[in-house]
């Protein structure tokens with residue numbers, strides 16, 4: 001059984017997709033042990049409570065310096081003994097010590113096809129604003145392992161989404177979530193939980209393919 005810790009900051013629709021896919025059996029061999037938020041008002045916490053999952057709020061604002069926050073976050077994750085950390089709309093920069101300790105055990109969802117529209121400053125609605133500004137016809141989402149860089153870790157799954165001429169950033173964001181994020185994040189977790197994901201030389205290999 002893969003023990004998962006989910007880190008969130010906001011609405012938690014990706015968290016909800018994971019909960020739903022565990023409940024329907026699309027994700028097997030997995031259990032969410034804890035949901036951790038930096039934001040006490042994140043609706044994601046309500047979703048977790050409703051599903052009977054432990055919730056914890058650890059905010060950088062409650063610590064006098066960043067290293068103390070990092071220590072508290074790592075201690076909490078260690079306490080739950082998780083096998084996989086899922087960043088599902090988590091806006092906090094992960095402590096380097098955590099990334100080293102949980103090497104290839106942290107995954108993130110990014111709302112674009114990496115290496116497009118990613119890296120420093122590319123988060124939230126801004127990603128979709130930039131995609132529209134550039135006039136791309138296809139965007140999408142990417143699930144990747146987290147390394148020390150910003151959106152530079154090994155890519156696990158990607159899914160393309162059509163951009164329409166009359167899209168606003170909000171409309172495009174919603175379509176990317178519905179058609180890509182809520183599908184590939186649960187799928188990546190199921191693949192990992194069933195031992196089908198290997199990382200070699202910064203590349204991900206999936207046994208049996210991704211279909």
Ligand code: GRF
Pocket residue numbers: 008009010011012013014015044088089090109110111124177181
């Ligand atoms: C998603 O667009 C995700 O790609 C990005 O933040 C958003 C989180 O949404 N990293 P939610 O909190 O899962 O609803």
